[in-house]
Amino acid sequence: VQSVLWHPIESTVFVTASYDKTIMNSLFDKRMLNIAGKLKMRTSEKTKGSKKRTHKKRKKSDRKNKNQEKERTRKRQRRERKERDIESSSSDSCSNTDEDSEAIWVEKKVELPHEVENYEQKIPSGSPSDARIHYRTQLIPSVAPRLASNPILSADELNKLKAKALRASLMNSPNAKELEKNYEMEKKRAEGNDKVEIVPIVDSRGRLYDTTNPSASSSSPKHAGPPRQKRNEKIDTHDETGTRIRYFKGDDKLQLQDLVMQERLGTGKSMDVQMAGRIMGDKKFEDDLDYLDEHADKMAKGKEQTIEQKRQFAVQDFKRSQDFINSCPYCFGEDKSPVAPMVSLGTKTYLALSTVTEMTSGHCLIVPIQHCLTTLELDDDVWDEIRNFMKCLIQMFHSEDRGVLFFETVISFKHQKHSVIECVPLPWNLSQDAPAFFREAILSTAGEWSQNKKVVDTTKGFRNKMVKELPYFHVWFNVDGGMGHVIENEKKFPGWFGKEIIAGMCDLPPDRWRKPKKLNPRDKHKRVQEFVKKWKKWDWTQMLEGGEY
Known part of the structure; x- marks a missing residue:
């Protein structure tokens, strides 16, 4: 035997040998047949494994092609659906x-697509086929x-x-x-379809919006557009006889009636505010009389706003006020009631329970229905109802041998928070010592160089002693009054000032007054029922029409 060759495709064995007839039978003996059989078994196993691998690859590629085809059909159907929706919306x-x-x-x-070979579509006559x-x-x-x-x-x-x-x-x-x-x-x-709203002529504080043209009352002719400004425009300050007729350019634009209206409604800026603005805008300002005399004309000039700017300010201020009112937890909405649990409803005010953890049992709020930033802005009829609630609450807690304190905190007018009067009942002996505690706390909080009186006695009338233009804190020890304090530094004065003093008197934990937790709204009805059991006997709103329980 010279060589033995195996053909991998045909799975056969080729044996090359030189032989004669005498040794012909020896080539196919049992040993050679065994070798050939083993080689054939190996080749058959290899072919079977290769066939399995190719079969798996084919299945994987077929599966991949099917997924790709499904994705293409999904995209095509989605695109056709969008086109149909657009066409249907336009056709409607x-x-x-x-x-x-x-x-x-x-x-x-x-x-x-590849699978669409016999694609036919119904086409109107006269179109390509x-x-x-x-x-x-x-x-x-x-x-x-x-x-x-x-x-x-x-x-x-x-x-x-x-x-x-x-x-x-x-x-x-x-x-x-x-x-x-x-x-x-x-x-x-x-x-x-846009909603049109009429902007009121006054802001949330009752001040008149300045939306008029100041030059309308003057004798100057009206122009179609805004007047052209000249840099070095000369102004006649004296007439032919030498009598002074004006000091500055805009002196004759406002008449005496306009100035009186601005002063009464508070729309005109004060002289101190205007002076402070000029000083802040002057980088080379010197606190010297000579400098003030030289730059008197420059510092007295005012930047006049156009009518469009004034109206835009009024619209933005109105939108801001409406946003605060819509998010207020104490205001009535068109289709919603206040978030605070309401106990009794009057014509101008209502009595509600606190929305956070109560300091003591019976902690409640006297809330004006009108969104106000301070109770000093309210009218006499609103104050009559507030005093009625105070009297009834004092009598109710007095029957339980307890006193009661009322306090109001107005820190900032910027956020336009709804002002409320909080009512916190105390044991009778502690309520008698409350004036001393509050006086000491106010004196320690007030600065050494404060411009206002540190403690304002309001026993002769709260509304006559405090002013609505300044932030303040006030506490009532009875219906007639108590003591107040003008807040000069809004950032340093804490919003929980009154609660902190009461917590110190009653030894309450900080979570009752510093950052109390909000109560579960689901317990609102249960809390109101428990309070009404005690309050029903003293509720003055039962005398109103529809005020019966």
């Missing part, structure tokens, strides 16, 4: 369309929409309609003008 907005009207078609080349390389989209006739049944389009739908009109104009489509008219009509309908 069209009216007076005849069924026999001719359809307008646009041809677009598209690559059809090669359906394999074209598909058709019917353009929606742009006709005046039916205002009665067609809903108003949203901002996104208007943008899509505008994009469609712009695309049609760029492609020189025959219905581009109709689409543009349709867009303008839908835009007018959407803008007509």
Whole structure:
């Protein structure tokens, strides 16, 4: 035997040998047959393994192709669904369309999927017949929409309609003008749905908005537009006889009646505020009389606002006030009641329970219905109801051998918080010592160089001693009054000042007064029922119409 060769494809063994007839039978003896059999078994095992691997690869590739095909069909269906929705929304907005009207078609080349070989589509007469390389989209006739049944389009739908009109104009489509008219009509309908609100002439503090033209009362002629400003415009300060007629440019724009109105309503800026603004804007300012004399004209000039700026300020201030009122937990809304658990309702005020952890049993609030920043802004009829609530609460807690303290804290007018009077009952012996505790605390809190009186005695009248223009803290020991304090530094004065003093008197933990937890709104009804059991006997609102329990 010279060589033994194995063919991997045909799985055969080729034996090359030099032989004669005498040794022919020896070539195929048992040993050679065993070798050939073993080689054949090995080759068969290898072929089986290779066939399994190729089968797995084919299945994996088929599965991948199927997933890709499914994804393509999903995307195509999603795209077709979007086009159908856009067309249906546009078709719903069209009216007076005849069924026999001719359809307008646009041809677009598209690559059809591989599995779609016999693709056929119903095509109107007169259109191209090669359906394999074209598909058709019917353009929606742009006709005046039916205002009665067609809903108003949203901002996104208007943008899509505008994009469609712009695309049609760029492609020189025959219905581009109709689409543009349709867009303008839908835009007018959407803008007509805007809510218009009338801005009041006074702000939340009762001050008049300055939205008038100051030069309207002067004798100068009216111009169509804003007057042109000149840098070095000369002003006649004296007449021909030498009598002074004005000091500065804007002196004759306001008459005496306008100045009196500004002073009464508080719309005009004070001289000190204007002077402080000039000093802050002057980098080279020197606190010297010579400097003030040299720059008197410059510091006295005022920057006049236009009518548009004044009106814009009034609109923004009104929006800000409405946002605070809408988020206020004590105000009534159009379709909602206050968040605070309400016990008794009067005509101008109501009695409510605290929304956070109570300091003592019976802790309640006297809340004006009107959103006010301080109770000093309220009218006499509102104060009559506040005093009625105070009297009834004093009698109720006195029957339990307890005293009661009322206090109000007004720190900042910027956030426009709803002002309330808190009522905290105390043991009788502690309530008698409360004036000494509060006086000592106020004196220690007030600064050494404070400009206002540290402790203001209000026993002869709270409304006559305190002013509504300044932040303050006030505590009532009885219905007639108590003591107050003007807050000069709003950042350093704590909002829990009154609660901290009461907590020190009663040895209460800090979580009762510093940052109390909000109570569960689900317990509101239960808390109100428990309070009403004691309050029903003393409730003065039962005398009002519909005030019975």
